[in-house]
Amino acid sequence: MDVRIGSSFASSVRGEAAINSTLPWGDADETVYLQSGRQSLRLLSELLWAEGYRRLVLPGYLCESMITPFEPRDWDIHFSPLGNRLRPDPNSYDELCLDRPDETVALFAEYFGRGLTAEARSAIARWTDRGVAVIDDRTHHLFDSGSSGATYTIGSLRKLLPVADGGFVQGLTVTPRLPGNAVDPSRTRWKAMDLMAARPNDPEPARELFAVAEAEVDVADEPAAISSRSLDELRFLDYPALSAARRANFGILIEQIDHLTVVNDDLDGGTPAFLVLRTPEPLVLQETLAKRGIFCPILWPRPPQLPPSVPWRDDLLSVPIDHRYGRHEMDYVAEALNEVATR
Numbered sequence: 001m002d003v004r005i006g007s008s009f010a011s012s013v014r015g016e017a018a019i020n021s022t023l024p025w026g027d028a029d030e031t032v033y034l035q036s037g038r039q040s041l042r043l044l045s046e047l048l049w050a051e052g053y054r055r056l057v058l059p060g061y062l063c064e065s066m067i068t069p070f071e072p073r074d075w076d077i078h079f080s081p082l083g084n085r086l087r088p089d090p091n092s093y094d095e096l097c098l099d100r101p102d103e104t105v106a107l108f109a110e111y112f113g114r115g116l117t118a119e120a121r122s123a124i125a126r127w128t129d130r131g132v133a134v135i136d137d138r139t140h141h142l143f144d145s146g147s148s149g150a151t152y153t154i155g156s157l158r159k160l161l162p163v164a165d166g167g168f169v170q171g172l173t174v175t176p177r178l179p180g181n182a183v184d185p186s187r188t189r190w191k192a193m194d195l196m197a198a199r200p201n202d203p204e205p206a207r208e209l210f211a212v213a214e215a216e217v218d219v220a221d222e223p224a225a226i227s228s229r230s231l232d233e234l235r236f237l238d239y240p241a242l243s244a245a246r247r248a249n250f251g252i253l254i255e256q257i258d259h260l261t262v263v264n265d266d267l268d269g270g271t272p273a274f275l276v277l278r279t280p281e282p283l284v285l286q287e288t289l290a291k292r293g294i295f296c297p298i299l300w301p302r303p304p305q306l307p308p309s310v311p312w313r314d315d316l317l318s319v320p321i322d323h324r325y326g327r328h329e330m331d332y333v334a335e336a337l338n339e340v341a342t343r
């Protein structure tokens, strides 16, 4: 059985008709589309610094690309510890934000597909009322509409959707300046995605291109407009089908796996981004599963910028459950997980 579950998306066959209605994360007229999530944060970092904000509250567990956009400015950074299930703790944000609210920017993120709780929404309202600039990062919960009430909303589109580039910002009241970059990372990544679609059984050449594209994303840190191909593609994706597949696949795994702890089974109505497992040795499990053709990312390695006083969770592994798969593949994944867990 030549199995490959997980890793980067190939380009997909387009639907017949473009969507004319609002995309799941909101109205296109009020959304500025950039190349990546980090560019969205970079744009807001510059804008808010210029407005006089100086304190930054970040989640105490995060992807390095959520910190780097703020590094060019001398932000006074505070980390809000996340709960056991890696959900933001409104009480800790309260303490960190309401000390000097009109100087504070709070980056708030529900990870792994969860929707925002009523408690989180009312906390966000409490902070914005006091003058805090709240940024809601929707990278992991793109499919479910509804505003959090944050001052700004951002997201990376390329993590959960088959597009080569894409990030967005909502809440801007001025048209932003988009300086652009010497390199456009979408070209290499579309090339890799097309190659993977054309030669699904020969992943090596595409893998090399994906690595080049990712290095290009790392240096393309100035805000720049999304590629026209990705912008166009976003109107042809069948979001209800993508979301339904994720929910169904997640359900199939949850139903079958034994002896393993799932971190994000508290979805609060959201669409799962991955099935996140707690495991004492994620690297060992990752390697064992890779030998069976199941590629699971560790979200995330500890960002090197984090001060030693910030504790880190290194007991997590994310299992892919996206629209490329159905019952057949999920049965295979569940069987592999159960076998590994009982060893």
Ligand SMILES: Cc1ncc(COP(=O)(O)O)c(C=O)c1O
Pocket (backbone or CB within 6 Å): 035, 036, 037, 038, 039, 063, 065, 066, 109, 137, 139, 140, 155, 156, 157, 158, 159, 166, 167
């Ligand atoms: C929650 C979250 N926000 C923002 C980003 C940054 O997105 P990008 O990689 O498109 O810059 C990431 C990337 O992994 C992420 O996981």
